[in-house]
Amino acid sequence: MNFNQKLEQNKKQIIDQWFLHTINSYPQETARVLGKLKNRFDNPVGSATAHSLEESFNLLLQKEIDIDKIETALDSIIRIRAVQSFSASQAVGFVFELKKIIKTVLEGERDNDFDGKIDEMALAAFNRFMKCRENIFLLKATESKRRIHSAFERAGLVTELKEKELLDSDKS
Amino acid sequence: MSDELKPDELLDKVDHTPSQGTWMTESVQIRPGMYCYAAKPESVETLGLPNARSWNPMEADWKLPENWQEIIHNGIKDRLEKFRTFKIFMDVCVRCGACADKCHFFLGTGDPKNMPVLRAELLRSVYRNDFTTAGKLLQKIPGGDKLGGGRPLTLDVLKEWWYYFFQCTECRRCSVFCPYGIDTAEITIMGRELLNLLGLNIDWIATPVSNCYQTGNHLGIQPHAFKDMLDFFTEDIEEITGVDVAPQFNKKGADILFITPSGDVFADPGTYTCQGYMILFKYLKDKYDLDVTWSTYASEGGNFGFFTSHETMKRLNAKMYAEAKRLGVKWILGGECGHMWRVINQYMDTMNGPADFLEEPVNPITGTKFENAKSTKMVHITEFTADLIKHGKLELDKSRNANRVMTFHDSCNPARGMGLLDEPRYIIENTCDNFYEMPINTIREQTFCCGSGAGLNAGENIELRMAGGLPRANAVKYVHDKFGVNTLGTICAIDRAALSTLMEYWVPDVEVYGIHELVGNALILPGEQEREMDLRMEPLPGKEEADE
Structure with a gap:
C-alpha cells in the first residue's frame, strides 16, 4: 500500500484530528461550542472550518495539486480567521499541524512529496490571508467615502477631482 | 426554545x-479593530454629560x-x-x-x-x-x-x-x-x-447624539442642506420618470408628518430607499390627495441617545412629538429604520407621551386603523404600504424589479422589538417575483444581527463588524449559492450601510436594497414616461440594449 492509499484509508481520522486541533486554537470555552458540528447556521465557524479542511485535504490527495483550487478551498476558513484575534502565523499555522497529525496517525511514517504539498498549501493559505487583510483595509478606506461623500458629491455640495481627471492633468 | x-x-x-x-x-x-474611538469632549459637553x-x-x-x-x-x-x-x-x-x-x-x-x-x-x-x-x-x-x-x-x-x-x-x-x-x-x-x-462613551455615538441635539439629525446637516438633498433626488427622479415629485417641507396642517433616519437622505444605498418614499408620496398625493410633509427640524428618525442613556434617548425623541404638535398633523409616519422603532414601540409613549394632540392613526385611503400605533401615534411605513397594496390602492409593475433575486434580512429591532415580520415580506412579494427566505433559524424572531447596530457601525472597529456579521452573511451566502440571490432587502438604515460592506467581504455578488426602493421602481406614477432606468440609474430589465 503506497503512502497516498494509507492517507485515503485513514482520511476520516486525519481530518477529525486536524479539525480538533484547529478548533482548539480558540479559547477553551469557545472550542467546546465551535467543536460541536450541529446546524451550519447555528455554528458557522465550526461548520466552515470542518468543510474547508475536508475539501483542502481531498485536493491534497490528488496526484497533481492545483494550488488555485486549494487556495479557494481554504478561503472560508482563512476569511474567518483573518478577522479574529489571531496573528498572521496563528491564522495559517493550522496547515503545518497536518504534518504532525499524519505522522501520528500513520505511526511515524512520512513522505517528502506529501510534506512538500503541505508546504505549498501553507503558502496558498498565506496568500489568501493577505488578500483578506487587504480586502479589510480597502473596505475600511472606502466605506465612509462611499457612504456619505458620494451622496454629497452627487448633490454638488462638495467637489473633488476624479482619478481620471488627475491622470489627464498629468498628460497635459 | x-x-x-x-x-x-x-x-x-x-x-x-x-x-x-x-x-x-x-x-x-x-485590540485595535475591535473597539471604537473615544468620544470627543465637545460632543460630550453639548449634552452636559x-x-x-x-x-x-x-x-x-x-x-x-x-x-x-x-x-x-x-x-x-x-x-x-x-x-x-x-x-x-x-x-x-x-x-x-x-x-x-x-x-x-x-x-x-x-x-x-x-x-x-x-x-x-x-x-x-x-x-x-x-x-x-x-x-x-x-x-x-x-x-x-x-x-x-x-x-x-x-x-x-x-x-x-x-x-x-x-x-x-x-x-x-x-x-x-x-x-x-x-x-x-x-x-x-x-x-x-x-x-x-x-x-x-464612544465617538460614533456621542457625536451623532450631539449633532442630533443641536441640529436635528445625526450627521449635523442643516435644514437647507437637507432640503438640497431631497431637491437633488427630485431632479434624479424626474430624469427617470418624467414626473416632478418635489416634496413638501414643514407644512402646517398637513395630514401626516413623515420622519425617517437621516441615513436615508445622506448615505448610499439608503438614498434610493428615500427616493422610493418620495415617489410613493407623490403617487398618493395625485391619486388620493394625501398630504404628507417632511420636516427639516425633526430630520432624524434614529435615536443614538438610546445607546447612551435613557435620559438622552428621551431628549432626542421629544423633538418628533414637538414637531408634530407645531405642524398640527394628524399622526406620524416613520421610515425604514431599526432602533428607531424599538424606541418608538417600547419607550416613546412612557417617555414623552401621551401625545393626546395627535389622532389615532387611520389610513385615510383604506380606512384601516393601525391599532398597534393607537398610543404612540406613529406608523411604520411598511405597515402603511402593505395596507395600501392589500386594498389594491397601488399600481405596481413587478417586471421593473425582475433582475432582483431577493432575500430579506429581518432587522433586529423591528423584528424582535415590535414583531414587524410579515409586512415587509408582503411588499417584496408584490413588487418582485423572485423571493427566497434564508434558513428559519436565521430569520424572523431568530434573525442574526448585521453586527454593526447600537452605534457600532464605525470604520475603526471593522474587524469586530465583519466577525459579528458572519452568521448573517453565512445565511445570505447559502441562498446566494443555492438560489442565485443577488439582493438583500432590509428595513433599517444602519443595515443598508453596514450590510453593504459586510456583503463586500463575505458575499461580494449581493447588493443591499431598502424595501421602498423596490416600491419606487415598481410604482406606476400617473403621467410618467416609459422608464428606461431604475433608481440607481441602471438599465431596467429588458432595457439593457437601449442603454448601449
Missing part, C-alpha cells in the same frame, strides 16, 4: 459547580474622576431602585448557558466574553460583590468570592465593561432563548449608562 423546557428539565440543566473564575482575574486586552475630556482607550490612564468607584456604585444603586427589570436580571440568571452560543459576536469572534451570559457576568459579578448579602458575607471567607461569583470593581473590571459593552449590538437574539426571559440588551444598556456617568 424556552417554552419547550419544563421546570424540572431546567433544574436538571443547572450546573452547581462553582466557576473556575479564571475569566474574572484576567486583564482585558484591548459628565467628564468631557480627551482620552484614549489604549492608554493606561483613562482620566477618570477620583471618586469613580463611588459614582458607579451609586449609579448601580439608583438603577436597581428605579428599574425592577435590572434587579431581576441581576438576580435571576442560573447560568444555564442557553444564550451562550446564540450571540453573533460570540459566534463570529470566538471570544468567550461575548457569550451573553458571560458579558452579563462582567456586571453581575460586581453586583453580587457589592449589593447582595451573600456576596458581602462570602467575600470575608477565603475563596468565598469564587463561590459566590463576586469580584470588586477595579480599573481592570471597568475597562473590561467598556470593551465588551461596546461589543454588543443590543440585538436581543440571546433573550429569545433565555428560559427566564432575561433581556441581555437591557444589561448592556445599563452597562453603557453607567460608563456614561464617567464620560466613557
Whole structure:
C-alpha cells in the first residue's frame, strides 16, 4: 500500500484530528461550542472550518495539486480567521499541524512529496490571508467615502477631482 | 426554545459547580479593530454629560474622576431602585448557558466574553460583590468570592465593561432563548449608562447624539442642506420618470408628518430607499390627495441617545412629538429604520407621551386603523404600504424589479422589538417575483444581527463588524449559492450601510436594497414616461440594449 492509499484509508481520522486541533486554537470555552458540528447556521465557524479542511485535504490527495483550487478551498476558513484575534502565523499555522497529525496517525511514517504539498498549501493559505487583510483595509478606506461623500458629491455640495481627471492633468 | 423546557428539565440543566473564575482575574486586552474611538469632549459637553475630556482607550490612564468607584456604585444603586427589570436580571440568571452560543459576536469572534451570559457576568459579578448579602458575607471567607461569583470593581473590571459593552449590538437574539426571559440588551444598556456617568462613551455615538441635539439629525446637516438633498433626488427622479415629485417641507396642517433616519437622505444605498418614499408620496398625493410633509427640524428618525442613556434617548425623541404638535398633523409616519422603532414601540409613549394632540392613526385611503400605533401615534411605513397594496390602492409593475433575486434580512429591532415580520415580506412579494427566505433559524424572531447596530457601525472597529456579521452573511451566502440571490432587502438604515460592506467581504455578488426602493421602481406614477432606468440609474430589465 503506497503512502497516498494509507492517507485515503485513514482520511476520516486525519481530518477529525486536524479539525480538533484547529478548533482548539480558540479559547477553551469557545472550542467546546465551535467543536460541536450541529446546524451550519447555528455554528458557522465550526461548520466552515470542518468543510474547508475536508475539501483542502481531498485536493491534497490528488496526484497533481492545483494550488488555485486549494487556495479557494481554504478561503472560508482563512476569511474567518483573518478577522479574529489571531496573528498572521496563528491564522495559517493550522496547515503545518497536518504534518504532525499524519505522522501520528500513520505511526511515524512520512513522505517528502506529501510534506512538500503541505508546504505549498501553507503558502496558498498565506496568500489568501493577505488578500483578506487587504480586502479589510480597502473596505475600511472606502466605506465612509462611499457612504456619505458620494451622496454629497452627487448633490454638488462638495467637489473633488476624479482619478481620471488627475491622470489627464498629468498628460497635459 | 424556552417554552419547550419544563421546570424540572431546567433544574436538571443547572450546573452547581462553582466557576473556575479564571475569566474574572484576567486583564482585558484591548485590540485595535475591535473597539471604537473615544468620544470627543465637545460632543460630550453639548449634552452636559459628565467628564468631557480627551482620552484614549489604549492608554493606561483613562482620566477618570477620583471618586469613580463611588459614582458607579451609586449609579448601580439608583438603577436597581428605579428599574425592577435590572434587579431581576441581576438576580435571576442560573447560568444555564442557553444564550451562550446564540450571540453573533460570540459566534463570529470566538471570544468567550461575548457569550451573553458571560458579558452579563462582567456586571453581575460586581453586583453580587457589592449589593447582595451573600456576596458581602462570602467575600470575608477565603475563596468565598469564587463561590459566590463576586469580584470588586477595579480599573481592570471597568475597562473590561467598556470593551465588551461596546461589543454588543443590543440585538436581543440571546433573550429569545433565555428560559427566564432575561433581556441581555437591557444589561448592556445599563452597562453603557453607567460608563456614561464617567464620560466613557464612544465617538460614533456621542457625536451623532450631539449633532442630533443641536441640529436635528445625526450627521449635523442643516435644514437647507437637507432640503438640497431631497431637491437633488427630485431632479434624479424626474430624469427617470418624467414626473416632478418635489416634496413638501414643514407644512402646517398637513395630514401626516413623515420622519425617517437621516441615513436615508445622506448615505448610499439608503438614498434610493428615500427616493422610493418620495415617489410613493407623490403617487398618493395625485391619486388620493394625501398630504404628507417632511420636516427639516425633526430630520432624524434614529435615536443614538438610546445607546447612551435613557435620559438622552428621551431628549432626542421629544423633538418628533414637538414637531408634530407645531405642524398640527394628524399622526406620524416613520421610515425604514431599526432602533428607531424599538424606541418608538417600547419607550416613546412612557417617555414623552401621551401625545393626546395627535389622532389615532387611520389610513385615510383604506380606512384601516393601525391599532398597534393607537398610543404612540406613529406608523411604520411598511405597515402603511402593505395596507395600501392589500386594498389594491397601488399600481405596481413587478417586471421593473425582475433582475432582483431577493432575500430579506429581518432587522433586529423591528423584528424582535415590535414583531414587524410579515409586512415587509408582503411588499417584496408584490413588487418582485423572485423571493427566497434564508434558513428559519436565521430569520424572523431568530434573525442574526448585521453586527454593526447600537452605534457600532464605525470604520475603526471593522474587524469586530465583519466577525459579528458572519452568521448573517453565512445565511445570505447559502441562498446566494443555492438560489442565485443577488439582493438583500432590509428595513433599517444602519443595515443598508453596514450590510453593504459586510456583503463586500463575505458575499461580494449581493447588493443591499431598502424595501421602498423596490416600491419606487415598481410604482406606476400617473403621467410618467416609459422608464428606461431604475433608481440607481441602471438599465431596467429588458432595457439593457437601449442603454448601449
